Amino acid sequence: MNPLAHRPFVKMNGLGNEILVLDLRADPVDVPPAAARALARPSVLPFDQAMVLYPPRRAGTAAFVRILNSDGSYSAACGNGTRCIAALEAQATGAPHVLFESEAGLLDCAVRADGQVRVDMGAPRFAWTEIPLSRDVGDTAAVLVPGFEQLGPASLVSMGNPHAVFFVPDADRVDVEGLGAALEHHPLFPERANISFASLTAPDRVRLHVWERGAGRTRACGTAACAAAVSAARTGRAGRATTVTLPGGDLEIVWREGDSHVLMTGPVAHEFSGTLTPAMLEDVA
């Protein structure tokens, strides 16, 4: 019997970014990539990311979080998923403040009375070794990606995971699937990358479409919204407070002065809860 069978799950979404939550704190087991791929099948529990909660490793945190994409790959960060688990934890404990830890560091979350969740996503990282890139490209704020020069320069940044943001005249008219799939696997990105197409629609508003590493096109991506807002400010296109509009809705992003942390605020939705069945994990060794 697969050790994940009969475990409870919660299906949620953050602005349409499909999130599966597995709380394994009471009885931790590994969630291998094959299990994530099996569960993400369209006929099972299609999701973009699985947020897997393990017992805390640091005092004061509620859980250590592992994040798997639908293709079974790991990510150190997921903004929309973090809002979802913060809302669940706050509901369970009655405390509006929740601290999680992921491979990217601490995630300080606050659930507001109106249900919106704010997450401190930490500071963006711009060094080519941190994003990471396969070589030194000079200024990572504006990089022409070989073979894709027609898109203009991309702003490259890590929000705990790698992002490339292309500022284009009209993000609604970009071939997100075609360009995203090719750029995700570009040799410049040794760990692949999340690919975003952004347009400024006002000095403090960004329209964004995202092709996610390991998940494909999604209705929203929290870390991409942070990456786009930071990149817009870094390149002088916008200030440090931005509304990012994705197909799934709006995220409010503030790139704080001082500690340089990025604060992301947005909604979550609970869809349904259930129990994993052996059939859902069929063919997983």
Ligand SMILES: N[C@@H](CCC[C@H](N)C(=O)O)C(=O)O
């Ligand atoms: N949807 C997420 C990002 C999830 C991880 C990403 N696909 C990656 O592999 O880096 C978000 O809301 O941030």
